Amino acid sequence: MAAMSEVLTNPLRVGLRQERVVSPQCLVIFGASGDLTHRKLIPALFELFRQRRLPSEFAVLGCARRPWSDEEFRQRMAEAMADDIAQHSSAWEQFSACLHYEPVDLQDPPTVVRLGERLDLIDRQRATRGNRTFYLSVSPAFYGSGCRALAAAGLLSDPARSRVVIEKPFGTDYASAQALNKVVQACAQENQIFRIDHYLGKETVQNILVLRFANTIFEPIWNRNYIANVQITAAETVGVEERAGYYESSGALRDMVQNHLTQILALTAMEPPGRFDPESMRNEKAKVLQAARLATPEEPWKCCVRGQYGPGGSAERPIAGYRQEPGVNPQSTTETYVATKLFINNWRWQGVPFYIRTGKRLPKRLSEVVLTFREAPVHLFDAAGGAPTPNQLILRIQPDEGADIRFEVKAPGSGMRSRPVDMAFSYDESFGEPSDEGYVRLLADAMLGDPTLYTRSDEVEAAWRLYTPLIELMEESPEQVPVHPYEARTWGPAAADNLLAEDGLAWRRP
């Protein structure tokens, strides 16, 4: 398959993606001097600008403690995005005119009052109509106090015109998530609060919904009567990189499983909503998460495996183990790999195991959902592989985005032997255009006031509650869920394979 850069652009597609234009407003980014702002947020806004999905009555107000001026902020963003800007210099010139900066310390009320005055001025200068989206790209420790400061300054008082976006992680366990929800809900109404999970911004994750609910062929068999098990995998080839400080206190369970993979689980397992609107969608997601349980909640060590990558690679290209990474405690017991088995106790899924795994320094970077169907009740034919391969539906989230259906066909020849083949859908082959970065979609949605792809308080709490037995065990008796070492660039510890082997299954080797 040709690489994306080699694919001819569809000239008729250029300029057509304007269907959802953001309303006039000011986006206020707290933590504007931080990494996320110049790596993700401003590039995403620039992309929206180039797609003409931002109105002319639009402004970005960067806020942080550093005493930058508007011009300095623009300059720093331009330096960080130099490559992107080089190809679109005139667009950047126009876009950067809407970038502003105000030194604000959310812990210092006078500066927040001054922020309100600056926003009023921007409303007058750029006709942004009093619509404001506040993006908290700050340390999680300041989510609650940041919301309080905004509320105290009256900046969240109009639910129709103000909203607040909160980055992950939302809490570190069930209790802290509950406490944080109480704080932010005291400052703003739930429909003003946008808890971001950037996996939900991925085109392929959203496609799970379309595949399930825009077709009639899948939903009738999407249940315990036809599906034997479900595997959800998010594998990374990279290690901890520069995030050791955060990762040491978080680990794979909090960093990936509780949020991203659990959201994929919810989309895969939820009931069809009555309508595609935010509340209907989130009601169904919350319901299915509330019905989810660890396979053995009283004995979590039986259904969960933790691992930590050790050294690996080759003599020429050795890979450091996690404990050898800069910033990591050499005695660290933080897990970089988690595999767990869940059940969903409802009519649709009773008895169907859901296996979830994620890890760093695995052999491939990929995310996928694999639904394995029950075997045919009678084997009429010889199978090339000894026994017929169960049908599988594989939803490839990244990379090589698409979907495969695996089924048996007659192998050519005079006999009646069957063998499995794949019927494949590829985003590249069907659409040929790269999808937007998740932040492009999610930022636009937040500014449009559409929380469909954001997580509601009950969803977040249900997701934390689901893993509470495991988290408590990890904290109180970590020796009961030992961290198994695994060699970097392998598929995790053997104990994870045993988790499935006990059920007569194996992880899919993509």
Next chain:
Amino acid sequence: MAAQLTLQAPLALPPAEVQPYLQRLWSTDLQGAAGASTFTLVIYEASWLQQQLIRTGRLDGPITGLLDRSLIEQAKQAVADCGLPLSTAAMDQRLAWALGQHPGQHQPEDLRGQFVDTAISEHMPRRLITLAPTLDASLPLEARVAAFCPLVDEGAGAAQACGDVVVLRGGLGSLQQGLPLVDPLVDQGLPCWVWWNSSLDEAPELLDALARPGRRLVVDSSLGAPRRCIDLLVERIQSGQAVNDLNWMRLRTWRESLAMVFDPPSRREALDHVVQLDIDVEGDHTLKGLLLAAWIADRLGWHLINSFAVDGDGAGSGVGAEFQRTDGATVQFRLMPVPVGVPRTHPGAMVGLRLICAPPGRTALCVILCSESGGCMRLEAGGMASMELLEEVVPVPDESEEMELARLLGGGHDTTNPLLAAAAPVAARLLPA
């Protein structure tokens, strides 16, 4: 979407009193509230068809300016009654003119400008100024003023003070004379949209006076003579004004459907080898089809060699043209007016499109797009048996003018859509002199 009235009965005022009254209203009665910091919307709301249907007793009043279902049904009936061709669209200005020849003296209440569609009111316009010309050209200028507030969700903040509504009503001559009242009512600090909700053929001086540079113009190029409409579009776009054309916006599903056909990379190369483009439109208003052809030509880098009128088989004149592709080969273009029994509301609606690509050494590809509201048998006929045929049905969006306008107001740009800006000059050259 249901329309809503202003929250208080509009106050009739001598026109000269409007500005002082509004100043008093905001400074005293509304206790210095600043009003929504949004935009001013100026609407020229002729509603000739509705006025004529009501005057001749075909429709009950009041006059609202809204294009609702009963109005369209009665308009379709009137097409036959007036002896117009069945292909005549309800919004074809010839229908209102023909109705004007019929007797009738019904004089309903005139509520134009006092109805605010929810889709528009949700954007909280700071001021809505409606110019409502009356059938009776001798009527003097009347002014109505009302405070206006969108219905907000319970629990919304108190700062929802909103805007006001000004209606200027009278004969066209009176409206012209009342123009000096309009400019002081437009807040210079806020964006101003001017929606010319009528034929572009009428009252050019009034249009020029309202749609001054810097204001964002909304027009419908299906209303008015194609030459006048396209020339006005091009002139305004080239002057740097932000121009939004509802006729162009209604082509959205056609552009999307055609682009979708060529999304798979395996088909993209075929776009370099287009040899023929055919478009069928309803009735004799060719502009919508020409705008679509111009968009395709612009996107594919074709150069227009010549254009000419062709015999439209009894339904008016069609347009023929030759383009030169980037590789020098020729593309033949035909736009044909097609008589239809059940036309859509606006003149010149798309019926079908056929694009034939002939890549060397490969099977020719024929793409046919048909409107879901009718077939396109003419384009399906003849000579395609040896080609790879791709046929798609283009959905007909069911959105009101107000919804389209609200879409613009909700995400306003102060420049013209670049695709329209590029296509309009090509369409102007495609239209034979």
